[in-house]
Amino acid sequence: MGSEGQEVKLVGAWFSPYVYRVAWALKLKGVQxxxxxxxxRDPNKRSSLLLxxxxxxxxxxxxxxxxxxxxxxxxxxxYIDETWKDNPILPTDPYERAMARFWAPLIDEMLLEGLKRMTYTEGEQLMKEMKQVSNALQLLEEMLKGKKFFGGEKVGFLDIAFGWIPIxxxxxxxxxxxxxxNPYQYPLLHIWSNKFKEVxxxxxxxYPKDKLVRFFNKFRESQLKLAPKKI
Amino acid sequence: MGSEGQEVKLVGAWFSPYVYRVAWALKLKGVQxxxxxxxxRDPNKRSSLLLxxxxxxxxxxxxxxxxxxxxxxxxxxxYIDETWKDNPILPTDPYERAMARFWAPLIDEMLLEGLKRMTYTEGEQLMKEMKQVSNALQLLEEMLKGKKFFGGEKVGFLDIAFGWIPIxxxxxxxxxxxxxxNPYQYPLLHIWSNKFKEVxxxxxxxYPKDKLVRFFNKFRESQLKLAPKKI
Structure with a gap:
C-alpha cells in the first residue's frame, strides 16, 4: 500500500532504539x-513540536x-500495523498477540533499561542489574528455539521490538x-542478531557502532555526575 | 457467541480492581x-497455580x-476482544485504539497506584501524590466532554479499564x-460513575464499599509498618 499524501512524520533522535523500531515498522510497511x-540532550531545548x-x-x-x-x-x-494492513507485524493468533504485547515491554525494562543502568552503576546494584540482563537474554534464547525469527519464519512484532539488540x-x-x-553464551540470539542486521x-x-559507543560514554559520564555520592 | 467447552478460568482476588476489569470484559462478551x-496477602501462600x-x-x-x-x-x-468478536471492546479506529492503549496504563499509574500510595504516605510525598491524582481526574473529566461513556455511546475499553473508580x-x-x-469537582466523572455502576x-x-474500606485500612496499616522511619 502506498502512502502518498499520508503526511507521516517520525519525531525522534538518531541514538534512540525506541525510535528505530518505529522506523523499521514504517519501512516494513513501505510507508514513506x-x-x-x-x-x-538538553531538556530546555526540547522543541515546541515535541512538547x-x-x-x-x-x-x-x-x-x-x-x-x-x-x-x-x-x-x-x-497503530502502524492497524493502519497499513499489508505485511502484518503482529501475529494473527490472539494468544500469540497477547504474548508479543507482554514480552516487548518486559524485555525493554529488564534488558534495554537494565543495560543502560549497567553503564553507570557499581557494586551490588550492578550485580543485580547484570543478573536481570542475563535472565532477559536467557528468556530471548528460549523464545528463539525452533524459530528463524521471533515472529517465526518472518520478521514480526518482537523482532522489531528487539531489533536494537544487534547494534x-x-x-x-x-x-x-x-x-x-558472543556466539557461545546465547547462540540462537547471536544467530538471530546477524540475521536481523541483514533484513x-x-x-x-x-548506525556505526563507534558513534553509539561515544554517545553511551557521554551518557555514562552524565549519569555518574547525577548519581548520589556513596556514604 | 457462546463459550461452551471454552474452559475459561479467571484467577484473581475479590479486592483487586485489576481482576474486576477482566471479569467485566468477559461478562460484556457473554463468556462463561x-x-x-x-x-x-501472604506471598508464601501463593498457590502453585498462580506461580x-x-x-x-x-x-x-x-x-x-x-x-x-x-x-x-x-x-x-x-485478548478477550480478539478471541470473542461480538460486542467489540476496543474502538474500531486505529487512532482511537492507540489512545485507549496509551491512557489506560497511564491512568493506572497516576490514579490507581497513586491513590494506593496516598493511603500510606504523608507530608511532601502525599502532596505530590495528591497533585498527580488530581491531574489524572482532570484528564478523565476532559476525556468525557461530549460523551456518555469513555467509549462514546457504548461502554468500551477505557470504561472497563476505569470501571474500578466508582467503587x-x-x-x-x-x-x-x-x-x-463529589458532583462539584469533576461533574462529568461523577455522572459517568453513576452510569457505569448501572451497566x-x-x-x-x-463489592460493598465497607468491605473494601476495611480491606484498605488493613492495607494501609501493613504499608505503614513497611515504610522507612523518618530521620
Whole structure:
C-alpha cells in the first residue's frame, strides 16, 4: 500500500532504539515518512513540536499522522500495523498477540533499561542489574528455539521490538566492559542478531557502532555526575 | 457467541480492581468462566497455580483459556476482544485504539497506584501524590466532554479499564480522608460513575464499599509498618 499524501512524520533522535523500531515498522510497511530529529540532550531545548505532541512524557518517538500524534513506541507499532494492513507485524493468533504485547515491554525494562543502568552503576546494584540482563537474554534464547525469527519464519512484532539488540547491545557492552552477545553464551540470539542486521529494511538504517559507543560514554559520564555520592 | 467447552478460568482476588476489569470484559462478551480466588496477602501462600501461570510477576489477574495463561489485565482485555468478536471492546479506529492503549496504563499509574500510595504516605510525598491524582481526574473529566461513556455511546475499553473508580475510589477516599468523587469537582466523572455502576454486567458484581474500606485500612496499616522511619 502506498502512502502518498499520508503526511507521516517520525519525531525522534538518531541514538534512540525506541525510535528505530518505529522506523523499521514504517519501512516494513513501505510507508514513506519524514524524519524530524530532536535535540534530546538538553531538556530546555526540547522543541515546541515535541512538547505539543507528547506533553505528558515529553519523550521520543512520536509519530505524526495527518498531524495527529501517537506516542510510546510499542503502541505506535500497533497503530502502524492497524493502519497499513499489508505485511502484518503482529501475529494473527490472539494468544500469540497477547504474548508479543507482554514480552516487548518486559524485555525493554529488564534488558534495554537494565543495560543502560549497567553503564553507570557499581557494586551490588550492578550485580543485580547484570543478573536481570542475563535472565532477559536467557528468556530471548528460549523464545528463539525452533524459530528463524521471533515472529517465526518472518520478521514480526518482537523482532522489531528487539531489533536494537544487534547494534545497541554491542555498543553498551563496550561501555560497560561486558560481553554477552558472543556466539557461545546465547547462540540462537547471536544467530538471530546477524540475521536481523541483514533484513533489507534494517541493513541500511543501522548506525556505526563507534558513534553509539561515544554517545553511551557521554551518557555514562552524565549519569555518574547525577548519581548520589556513596556514604 | 457462546463459550461452551471454552474452559475459561479467571484467577484473581475479590479486592483487586485489576481482576474486576477482566471479569467485566468477559461478562460484556457473554463468556462463561470459573473464578478461582487466590490468597494474595501472604506471598508464601501463593498457590502453585498462580506461580505456574505467572512465574515472572506472580500477580493477578491471570486468564486461563484452554489451560494457556494470559497475564496483565489490559493485555487480557485485548485478548478477550480478539478471541470473542461480538460486542467489540476496543474502538474500531486505529487512532482511537492507540489512545485507549496509551491512557489506560497511564491512568493506572497516576490514579490507581497513586491513590494506593496516598493511603500510606504523608507530608511532601502525599502532596505530590495528591497533585498527580488530581491531574489524572482532570484528564478523565476532559476525556468525557461530549460523551456518555469513555467509549462514546457504548461502554468500551477505557470504561472497563476505569470501571474500578466508582467503587474503589470511594473506599480509598474514606481511608485517605479525601473527597474527589463529589458532583462539584469533576461533574462529568461523577455522572459517568453513576452510569457505569448501572451497566447490566457491572451492577451485580460490585463489592460493598465497607468491605473494601476495611480491606484498605488493613492495607494501609501493613504499608505503614513497611515504610522507612523518618530521620
Amino acid at each position: 515518512y519524514e524524519f524530524v530529529e530532536q535535540n534530546m 505539543d505532541c507528547n506533553p505528558i512524557y515529553k519523550k521520543i518517538p512520536v509519530l505524526l499522522h495527518h498531524g495527529k500524534p501517537i506516542v510510546e513506541s510499542l503502541f505506535i507499532i500497533q 545497541w547491545l554491542g555498543a553498551m557492552e563496550e561501555v560497560a566492559a561486558i560481553d554477552f552477545l 533489507h529494511f534494517v541493513k541500511d538504517s543501522l | 468462566y470459573e473464578f478461582v480466588e487466590q490468597n494474595m 505456574d501461570c505467572n512465574p515472572i510477576y506472580k500477580k493477578i489477574p491471570v486468564l486461563l483459556h484452554h489451560g494457556k495463561p494470559i497475564v496483565e489485565s489490559l493485555f487480557i482485555i485485548q 474503589w475510589l470511594g473506599a480509598m477516599e474514606e481511608v485517605a480522608a479525601i473527597d474527589f468523587l 447490566h454486567f457491572v451492577k451485580d458484581s460490585l
